[in-house]
Structure formats: structure tokens, C-alpha cells
Amino acid sequence: MSLIDVRSVSKTFILHNQGGVQLPVLRNASFQVTAGECVVLDGPSGTGKSTLLKMLYGNYRADSGQILVQTASGIEDLVAIHPHRMLQIRRDTVGFVSQFLRVIPRVSTWDVVCEPLRRQGADESIVAERARQLLQRLNLPQSLWPLAPATFSGGEQQRVNIARSLMVEYPILLLDEPTASLDAANREVVARLIEEARQRGAAVVGIFHDDGLRSRLADRLYALESAQ
Amino acid sequence: MHETLTDYNFAYLDEQTKRMIRRGLLKAVAVPGLQIPFGGREMPLPYGWGTGGIQVTAAVIGPDDVLKVIDQGADDTTNAVSIRAFFAKTAGVATTEVTTEATLIQTRHRIPETALTSGQILIYQVPIPEPLRFIEPRETETRKMHALSEYGVMHVKLYEDIAQFGQIATSYAYPVLVNGRYVMDPSPIPKFDNPKMHQNPALQLFGAGREKRLYAVPPYTDVVSLDFEDHPFEVQSWDSPCGLCGSTDSFLDEVVMDDAGTRLFICSDTDYCRIQRERADG
Amino acid sequence: MVEPILSARGLTREYAPEQGCLEVDLDVWPGEVVGIVGESGSGKSTLLRLLSGQERPDAGTLSFTDRAGRQHDLVRVSESAIRQLQRTAFGIVHQNPRDGLRLRISAGGNIGERLMGVGARHYGDIRAQAVHWLSHVEIDPARIDDLPRYFSGGMQQRLQIARNLVTNPGLVFMDEPTGGLDVSVQARLLDTLKRLVHDLGISVVIVTHDMGVARLLADRLLVMRFGRVIETGLTDQVLDDPQAAYTQQLVASILQVS
Numbered sequence: 001m002s003l004i005d006v007r008s009v010s011k012t013f014i015l016h017n018q019g020g021v022q023l024p025v026l027r028n029a030s031f032q033v034t035a036g037e038c039v040v041l042d043g044p045s046g047t048g049k050s051t052l053l054k055m056l057y058g059n060y061r062a063d064s065g066q067i068l069v070q071t072a073s074g075i076e077d078l079v080a081i082h083p084h085r086m087l088q089i090r091r092d093t094v095g096f097v098s099q100f101l102r103v104i105p106r107v108s109t110w111d112v113v114c115e116p117l118r119r120q121g122a123d124e125s126i127v128a129e130r131a132r133q134l135l136q137r138l139n140l141p142q143s144l145w146p147l148a149p150a151t152f153s154g155g156e157q158q159r160v161n162i163a164r165s166l167m168v169e170y171p172i173l174l175l176d177e178p179t180a181s182l183d184a185a186n187r188e189v190v191a192r193l194i195e196e197a198r199q200r201g202a203a204v205v206g207i208f209h210d211d212g213l214r215s216r217l218a219d220r221l222y223a224l225e226s227a228q
Numbered sequence: 229m230h231e232t233l234t235d236y237n238f239a240y241l242d243e244q245t246k247r248m249i250r251r252g253l254l255k256a257v258a259v260p261g262l263q264i265p266f267g268g269r270e271m272p273l274p275y276g277w278g279t280g281g282i283q284v285t286a287a288v289i290g291p292d293d294v295l296k297v298i299d300q301g302a303d304d305t306t307n308a309v310s311i312r313a314f315f316a317k318t319a320g321v322a323t324t325e326v327t328t329e330a331t332l333i334q335t336r337h338r339i340p341e342t343a344l345t346s347g348q349i350l351i352y353q354v355p356i357p358e359p360l361r362f363i364e365p366r367e368t369e370t371r372k373m374h375a376l377s378e379y380g381v382m383h384v385k386l387y388e389d390i391a392q393f394g395q396i397a398t399s400y401a402y403p404v405l406v407n408g409r410y411v412m413d414p415s416p417i418p419k420f421d422n423p424k425m426h427q428n429p430a431l432q433l434f435g436a437g438r439e440k441r442l443y444a445v446p447p448y449t450d451v452v453s454l455d456f457e458d459h460p461f462e463v464q465s466w467d468s469p470c471g472l473c474g475s476t477d478s479f480l481d482e483v484v485m486d487d488a489g490t491r492l493f494i495c496s497d498t499d500y501c502r503i504q505r506e507r508a509d510g
Numbered sequence: 511m512v513e514p515i516l517s518a519r520g521l522t523r524e525y526a527p528e529q530g531c532l533e534v535d536l537d538v539w540p541g542e543v544v545g546i547v548g549e550s551g552s553g554k555s556t557l558l559r560l561l562s563g564q565e566r567p568d569a570g571t572l573s574f575t576d577r578a579g580r581q582h583d584l585v586r587v588s589e590s591a592i593r594q595l596q597r598t599a600f601g602i603v604h605q606n607p608r609d610g611l612r613l614r615i616s617a618g619g620n621i622g623e624r625l626m627g628v629g630a631r632h633y634g635d636i637r638a639q640a641v642h643w644l645s646h647v648e649i650d651p652a653r654i655d656d657l658p659r660y661f662s663g664g665m666q667q668r669l670q671i672a673r674n675l676v677t678n679p680g681l682v683f684m685d686e687p688t689g690g691l692d693v694s695v696q697a698r699l700l701d702t703l704k705r706l707v708h709d710l711g712i713s714v715v716i717v718t719h720d721m722g723v724a725r726l727l728a729d730r731l732l733v734m735r736f737g738r739v740i741e742t743g744l745t746d747q748v749l750d751d752p753q754a755a756y757t758q759q760l761v762a763s764i765l766q767v768s
Contacts, residue, residue, distance in 0.1 A: 381627075384612075
């Protein structure tokens with residue numbers, strides 16, 4: 001059974017303020033991902049890998065097609081649902097690991113990481129245990145936990161972001177170059193965390209520029225071509 | 229006795245004005261505690277000297293009435309003497325200093341100590357009729373607040389007292405709830421007098437001359453002073469009795485007796501004090 | 511499925527052609543923050559006043575469900591009922607604290623007013639509540655008896671929020687709550703707001719022209735222009751993939767600081 005079923009999704013950016021220029025980025029993208037499977041989006045830059053991933057998270061809109069996602073209460077089409085419902089799907093079903101951390105400046109690393117699981121109403125002891133585990137595995141020293149991540153290095157911020165994104169065991173996990181600015185040791189930790197997610201049955205869709213990581217994690221590649 | 233003037237209408241005001249005021253008073257009696265606007269007239273004394281009270285008295289007084297006027301409880305202060313003389317002259321009515329003999333009592337800042345009886349009318353002079361004015365300067369808004377019983381702010385005032393002074397420090401013009409509906413400013417009477425308003429057999433009328441408002445508490449109406457459960461309403465009390473009559477249950481004024489600063493506490497109600505002394509003398 | 515607590519259809523209030531608020535549809539669900547963005551004069555403040563019952567619409571429907579599950583028709587409701595809702599089930603946080611606070615009343619009195627308005631008559635309890643809410647919005651409870659006029663702008667805004675939250679409202683309306691504040695003070699206030707929204711499960715409708723504030727606080731956005739809602743969506747979707755020409759222009763004008 002596929003947790004993700006992308007059917008003929010197309011997307012064109014229209015730049016109204018630059019003379020209405022039309023930039024087609026995706027044409028009829030279609031693929032499925034089943035539980036425990038990792039599909040890597042493949043293709044040269046400009047073929048819409050990142051756009052497609054963002055559409056799976058409701059961050060970008062699709063012009064046409066369907067993005068069917070299996071949620072606890074049934075199958076939903078992300079192209080057509082109300083944004084309010086998308087918020088619930090983000091809370092419970094789809095997780096996204098991006099390269100950038102976006103948080104309020106003054107919030108501590110600890111609270112940034114704990115938030116997604118707290119939002120689900122989880123017991124604080126469970127939240128704390130999980131956060132501790134992830135932060136330790138990602139080699140973020142305990143002395144940093146009470147500090148706001150705004151002043152951290154790029155690699156530290158990204159690890160905070162990964163910890164935050166993996167707090168909830170989402171059935172669907174989207175990864176946008178999660179290891180971009182990490183050293184070898186931390187890359188290994190992230191690779192293991194992704195493998196564990198797959199083993200518990202998560203459907204994973206990712207973009208990896210790191211060839212080693214890609215061949216290690218990918219069950220299949222989905223090749224994208226230029227839409228122009 | 230004063231010579232009755234014939235060049236003026238009875239009790240100074242023309243009959244049309246009196247009717248207008250009486251209509252306002254009827255409405256005020258019908259809706260206890262509600263402020264009724266009226267077309268206040270210019271009176272031959274300045275605002276703040278009881279123009280509102282005088283107009284109400286003029287509207288309800290008849291030739292058979294017996295009038296008493298008190299200012300801060302005393303019958304012999306300038307204001308009381310002047311107003312009493314005014315009605316003796318313009319209406320030719322009998323006047324008295326004895327509370328029990330009066331049918332009409334116009335008052336500034338006190339309720340007599342002697343219990344009032346059914347048939348008597350107590351007329352208050354009111355400087356600021358709006359109890360919500362301290363917090364809300366807009367008349368349109370205060371009227372709406374009354375209409376909708378939005379009285380939370382009244383307790384805010386009492387809250388501020390306790391927060392600042394450890395107790396409700398408001399000691400006069402202490403707000404009351406009339407007939408379970410309207411919050412009313414009882415005029416600047418000491419809070420000592422507030423309990424006397426409750427279920428009083430006399431009719432209580434209020435006139436504000438500058439603000440041109442009338443309101444009323446009909447006989448036997450509930451009048452409750454606002455308070456908190458853990459800071460209940462309390463009246464003032466004194467350590468010693470009245471220095472003249474020995475009374476322990478009346479409102480006392482502090483009087484400085486000499487240049488050395490000797491102080492004496494005596495009844496503010498001069499008529500009551502006199503009766504107590506006469507009774508003691510046998 | 512959870513129902514919206516506030517639901518507007520075709521909400522219209524027109525002062526002059528394209529001035530005001532035209533045919534707005536909007537749902538607010540429990541626990542979410544809805545941002546209304548647009549330039550001044552776009553109708554966003556009018557919409558906020560309509561939604562919060564501070565103004566009546568010329569046309570349209572508007573219903574609100576309070577925490578007890580009672581439904582209120584905010585178009586037909588009596589003025590006394592709407593004022594009652596505003597003092598209990600709604601919070602209204604003004605841009606200028608002077609419009610939302612009583613500056614001559616102590617901080618504690620400001621917070622206690624709503625409680626006394628709904629019948630609280632125990633001084634000790636009211637004071638305990640005031641202390642509780644002061645610390646909730648990160649104001650030193652030792653300042654309970656100080657007048658808000660001696661508070662900084664950020665503290666006044668916090669006090670205004672505490673004053674609104676004391677009756678456990680389900681829905682809070684905010685009009686540019688970080689408007690007059692320094693950037694660092696803004697950040698702290700936003701952080702407090704975000705925490706309160708989550709801890710208390712309140713819904714928020716916030717009007718702002720600051721896209722940064724919208725991004726940090728709002729789950730969903732409505733973009734308004736000439737009185738109409740021209741685009742809606744998840745906050746990050748509207749800001750990262752704006753559809754309408756005007757929204758693209760609005761997003762492009764955000765200063766990139768980072």
C-alpha cells in the first residue's frame with residue numbers, strides 16, 4: 001500500500017512582477033512510495049526536485065494533478081485540501097527536514113526541539129526523553145540546550161533542525177539535503193536515524209547530493225526531467 | 229417670621245417647570261436608582277450650593293409642608309439657613325430644626341440620625357450623580373454601562389483602595405446597588421449613613437443641579453453597599469462618645485477647641501445631639 | 511472533525527467603493543493563529559472589527575462558538591450579548607496599549623477588572639489571579655500595584671494580553687500588537703504569544719503589515735487588498751509560493767535580514 005501517491009502533478013511559476021514570465025518547473029510528475037520505502041528524487045538542478053518535495057509538504061501549490069497521502073483518517077489529496085487540514089497533516093503525518101532552521105530568536109534549543117511532539121499533546125516525560133536521546137545522538141552538547149540556536153554555527157543549527165523534525169515518528173518523512181553542512185561523523189548519525197525511520201515503516205522521500213548517502217538509503221530513484 | 233413674597237410664583241419656580249421636574253421624579257421613583265435628565269433652571273444661588281436640591285424641593289413642596297434643611301448634619305450653617313429662609317420667603321411654609329416634625333428635609337452630605345418615618349421626604353443635594361464617572365468620562369458610554377449592568381469597574385475602584393491602603397478607604401459617596409439593578413452615587417454622605425438608605429420608610433429624592441439629573445429611592449427599597457466577600461462593607465466608628473451628649477451611635481465631627489489644639493468629637497447632627505442632651509438632663 | 515469556532519461568509523462593510531471589507535469568507539479553528547496581512551487601507555482592520563463585533567456588517571453571516579459549545583450569531587446578537595462576549599469569550603489586544611488598558615488603575619486592577627465584571631467578589635482570589643497572570647506574561651508580580659503608565663511599551667502590551675486572558679477566552683483578536691515596539695522587544699512578545707497560544711489552546715486572529723511577524727506567529731494567512739481577500743493559504747505557502755501579483759509584490763518587498 002502506498003502512503004504517497006503523486007499523480008500527474010504539474011507546476012509553473014508565474015512572475016507577475018517581471019512581465020508575467022512563466023517558468024514551467026514540473027510536468028506530469030507521478031510516483032508512489034510505500035511504507036518503509038525510500039525514494040530519492042533525482043535529476044540535474046532546475047528539474048524541480050525541491051519544488052516537488054515542497055509540494056508534498058503543502059509549501060508550494062500544484063497547478064494540476066493529485067498528491068494523495070494516507071493519513072490516520074483516510075486518504076487526502078494535498079492539492080485540494082483546506083490549509084487548516086494541511087496543518088493537522090503536518091502535525092501528525094508528514095515531517096520535513098529542511099536545510100534551514102526558522103524559529104523565534106529567543107526560544108531555547110530545548111524548546112525548539114520539543115515543540116513538535118508537545119504540539120501533539122504528548123506527555124512531557126516522553127517528550128523530554130526523546131529530545132534528550134536525539135540531541136545526544138546528534139552530538140549537541142548539553143550546555144547548548146538552554147541557549148537559543150540563533151547564534152549557533154550552520155552545522156549546529158542544522159542538527160537542531162534535524163532533531164526537531166525527527167521528534168515525531170511521522171509516517172511520511174521528507175528530506176531536503178539533510179546532511180548538507182554536516183561533518184562525516186554527524187552525516188553517519190543522520191543516515192542511521194533515517195534508516196531507523198524506514199525500519200519502523202516510514203515512507204521517505206529525499207533529495208541527496210551526497211552520492212554515498214544516496215546509494216546507501218535509496219530503494220528507488222525517481223528521475224525528473226526539465227519541464228521546459 | 230419671614231414676610232411672604234407675592235411677586236414670585238409659589239416656591240419660586242413656575243408651574244410648568246415644577247410639572248417637568250415632577251414628571252422626572254415620577255420616572256425616577258418608578259425606576260429606582262436610574263438617573264433621569266431634567267431641564268434644570270438657573271437658580272438664585274451658585275452651582276454647588278444646592279441648586280439641584282432646591283429645584284426638587286420647590287417641585288414637591290406644598291403650603292402645608294414643614295421644611296427642615298441641614299448641611300453636614302447641622303441646621304445652623306450658612307447654606308442651611310439660607311435655603312430655609314428662601315422657602316420661608318417664597319412659599320411661606322413652616323420650617324423646623326426638629327427631624328420628627330419635618331415633612332420635607334433637604335440635605336447636604338448627611339442623613340439625620342433620628343429614624344425617618346413613612347410620609348417624610350428626604351431631598352439630597354448632589355454634586356456628581358454619575359458613580360461611573362471616575363473611570364469613564366463619556367456620558368454615552370456610562371449610560372450604556374448602566375443599561376447593560378456593566379458594573380465590574382465599580383469593584384475595580386474598591387480593589388484599588390484595598391491594594392493601596394489595605395482596606396476600602398472610600399469613606400463618602402460610597403457606591404450602592406439600588407433594588408438589585410442600578411449602581412448609584414448616594415451623594416457625598418459618609419458611608420456611615422449608607423445603611424440608613426436601605427429599606428427606609430421615607431421617600432429619598434436626589435437632585436443634581438449642574439449635571440441636571442434626578443434620581444430616587446422609593447420607600448422600602450433595597451440599598452446595598454458594594455464590597456468584597458473578604459473585605460465586607462463597614463461603617464466608621466469612634467473610640468469615644470460625643471463630647472456634648474455622650475452618644476455612641478452617631479456620626480461624629482472633629483472640632484478644634486482652642487489654639488493649643490484641643491480636640492472634641494461631637495455629633496454632626498445638631499438636632500439629634502440636642503435631643504440626647506435634653507433626654508440626659510431629664 | 512473539529513468545527514471552526516468562528517465562521518464568516520460574505521462579510522461586508524463598505525464605507526465607500528473599495529473602502530472597507532467586501533465579501534470575506536473566513537473560518538478559524540480552535541488553537542490556530544490566522545494572520546490578516548495587507549497594506550494600510552486594505553480593509554484588514556475593518557475585518558478585525560467586524561469579526562470581533564466592534565462593528566456590524568452591512569451583509570454576510572458570522573457565527574462564533576464559545577468554549578462551552580454555545581453558538582452565537584454575531585450579526586443578529588444584541589449589543590448587550592456582544593459586549594458580554596467581548597469581556598469574557600473574546601480577547602481584544604489593541605496596537606496602542608492606551609486603548610486597551612486603564613492607565614490610572616494598577617496592573618492588578620487592570621487584570622482583575624474582567625473577573626469583577628463577571629461577578630468575582632473575593633479580593634484575595636482576584637489578587638491571586640492577577641499575580642498568576644502577571645507571571646504568565648513575564649511581568650514581575652512585585653509590580654502588581656504599579657500603574658501601567660510607568661511600564662515600558664513591551665510591558666504594557668504584556669499587561670494588555672494578561673488582562674484579556676484572565677477570563678479564559680477562546681478567541682483573541684490582535685491589531686498590530688507589536689506595532690510600536692523595538693525589534694528585540696517584539697521578538698520577546700512574539701515568543702510569549704506563541705507559548706500562550708499553545709499552552710492555553712486559544713485561537714488568534716492577528717492583523718499585521720509586518721510579514722516577519724506573520725511568518726513567526728500565523729499558521730494561515732489572508733492577504734487583503736481593496737477590501738477583498740485576494741489570497742489565502744498556509745503562511746509559508748503564501749510567503750514562499752505567492753500566487754497573486756499583489757502578494758508577490760508584497761513578499762518581494764520584505765527586507766531580507768539573515
